[in-house]
Amino acid sequence: MITIYTIGGYEEVGKNMTAIEYEGEVVIIDMGIRLDRVLIHEDVNFQRMSSRELRKIGAIPDDTSLKNKKVVAIAFSHGHLDHIGAVAKLAPHYPNVPIYGTPYTIKLTKNEVKSEQYFEVTNPMYETNYGEIVQVSENLAIEFVQITHSIPQTSFVVVHTPEGAIVYACDFKFDNNNPMGERPDYKRLKEIGQEGVKVLIAESTRVAQETKTPSEAVAKMLLEDFFLYEGMDEKGLIATTFASHIARLQELIDIANKMGRQAILVGRSLAKYTGIAKQLGLIKMKGSKVVRSPNAVQKTLREVAQAKENYLLIVTGHQGEPGAVLTRMANGELYNLGKEDTVVFSAGVIPNPLNIAQRYALETKLRMRGVRMIKDLHVSGHASREDHRYLIKLLNPENIVPAHGEFRMLTHYAEMAEEEGYLIGKDVFVSRNEYKVEITG
Numbered sequence: 007m008i009t010i011y012t013i014g015g016y017e018e019v020g021k022n023m024t025a026i027e028y029e030g031e032v033v034i035i036d037m038g039i040r041l042d043r044v045l046i047h048e049d050v051n052f053q054r055m056s057s058r059e060l061r062k063i064g065a066i067p068d069d070t071s072l073k074n075k076k077v078v079a080i081a082f083s084h085g086h087l088d089h090i091g092a093v094a095k096l097a098p099h100y101p102n103v104p105i106y107g108t109p110y111t112i113k114l115t116k117n118e119v120k121s122e123q124y125f126e127v128t129n130p131m132y133e134t135n136y137g138e139i140v141q142v143s144e145n146l147a148i149e150f151v152q153i154t155h156s157i158p159q160t161s162f163v164v165v166h167t168p169e170g171a172i173v174y175a176c177d178f179k180f181d182n183n184n185p186m187g188e189r190p191d192y193k194r195l196k197e198i199g200q201e202g203v204k205v206l207i208a209e210s211t212r213v214a215q216e217t218k219t220p221s222e223a224v225a226k227m228l229l230e231d232f233f234l235y236e237g238m239d240e241k242g243l244i245a246t247t248f249a250s251h252i253a254r255l256q257e258l259i260d261i262a263n264k265m266g267r268q269a270i271l272v273g274r275s276l277a278k279y280t281g282i283a284k285q286l287g288l289i290k291m292k293g294s295k296v297v298r299s300p301n302a303v304q305k306t307l308r309e310v311a312q313a314k315e316n317y318l319l320i321v322t323g324h325q326g327e328p329g330a331v332l333t334r335m336a337n338g339e340l341y342n343l344g345k346e347d348t349v350v351f352s353a354g355v356i357p358n359p360l361n362i363a364q365r366y367a368l369e370t371k372l373r374m375r376g377v378r379m380i381k382d383l384h385v386s387g388h389a390s391r392e393d394h395r396y397l398i399k400l401l402n403p404e405n406i407v408p409a410h411g412e413f414r415m416l417t418h419y420a421e422m423a424e425e426e427g428y429l430i431g432k433d434v435f436v437s438r439n440e441y442k443v444e445i446t447g
């Protein structure tokens with residue numbers, strides 16, 4: 007029998023954690039945090055909070071159901087904080103159990119652990135390449151299959167069991183034209199589908215959108231269409247996007263180079279994600295500059311404000327997070343933001359009330375300063391309904407557990423699965439945080 011522990015991410019967008027048990031042995035996949043619960047933004051230091059504090063406010067998963075279980079491996083699907091952000095708080099519950107992920111994911115994980123101030127993490131960490139199959143016990147093996155999302159080296163985590171494969175598909179979209187060259191490994195997915203998939207665990211954040219999510223190439227075109235045209239005569243140019251979205255940052259750096267401006271990336275989280283990407287050769291930073299320390303940020307922005315037409319600023323704060331660079335600029339700090347400036351939002355609004363309110367406040371402040379705003383030069387990194395339908399066809403799973411989403415998203419997924427011939431309660435299971443799904447027969 008296979009048991010799926012739906013620990014976190016089954017009532018919200020965030021704090022993902024799932025565990026798979028076969029014959030008393032457990033593989034954990036992901037240990038995320040829920041960003042809005044810590045009032046956190048990409049520049050905040052939540053490492054100072056204890057795990058008890060974080061659990062109490064629902065910011066990290068409650069893994070009590072795994073107490074006294076024999077955990078043989080921990081696997082991380084990709085490097086977003088809602089998938090790895092709780093590692094330093096939760097990995098100590100499983101001392102010395104090895105952690106696996108792709109190189110970019112593992113390097114980001116090590117970075118999380120390094121800044122932890124309460125616990126010591128003793129787990130060995132292994133960088134795993136696509137195609138490698140790691141035997142983690144006599145019965146269980148794990149494999150990372152290449153997929154596309156909004157951060158480099160994202161994987162489907164496949165747990166091979168004697169009863170068939172468990173495929174964990176959180177998060178993904180099928181991007182067939184990603185400018186970074188990453189492509190979904192359709193060939194391997196098809197093979198795994200033919201070998202037999204016992205359970206598919208799939209994200210559900212955008213399953214209600216009746217479309218296929220466009221490629222990152224579309225976002226690149228949206229940005230180029232605004233920045234690169236003959237009549238472009240904007241003075242101050244400020245772009246904001248996700249610090250972990252390396253493909254998007256590369257597009258912005260390339261655009262700056264084409265415009266004859268210097269791209270300046272401002273903020274600690276931008277420095278973190280691009281620094282590790284550079285080590286692995288995943289981003290070309292030529293012509294650009296990164297500033298991270300508060301002093302350097304102040305000094306650089308003062309200089310930029312003297313000759314705005316020579317720069318393209320890339321900053322944190324697209325959700326209006328307090329303390330982020332753009333938010334501070336809008337508050338009148340760091341830079342004299344005004345009528346001669348244009349702010350480009352290369353990010354959507356993350357649809358939770360806190361973000362919506364903070365973003366609203368930010369936009370109002372920008373408008374009051376006379377700043378021109380260009381919103382939504384962005385495409386999502388998450389699968390829409392038709393990506394999901396295609397994944398089901400590709401894998402033909404015996405059972406499905408919708409994951410990573412609020413209750414209504416999970417049920418939307420289940421509805422779509424019923425269109426594909428599944429039945430809620432029979433072979434598609436909507437679960438809740440801290441519950442489990444038992445797959446018999």
Ligand SMILES: [Zn+2]
Pocket residue numbers: 084086155177
């Ligand atoms: Zn993600």
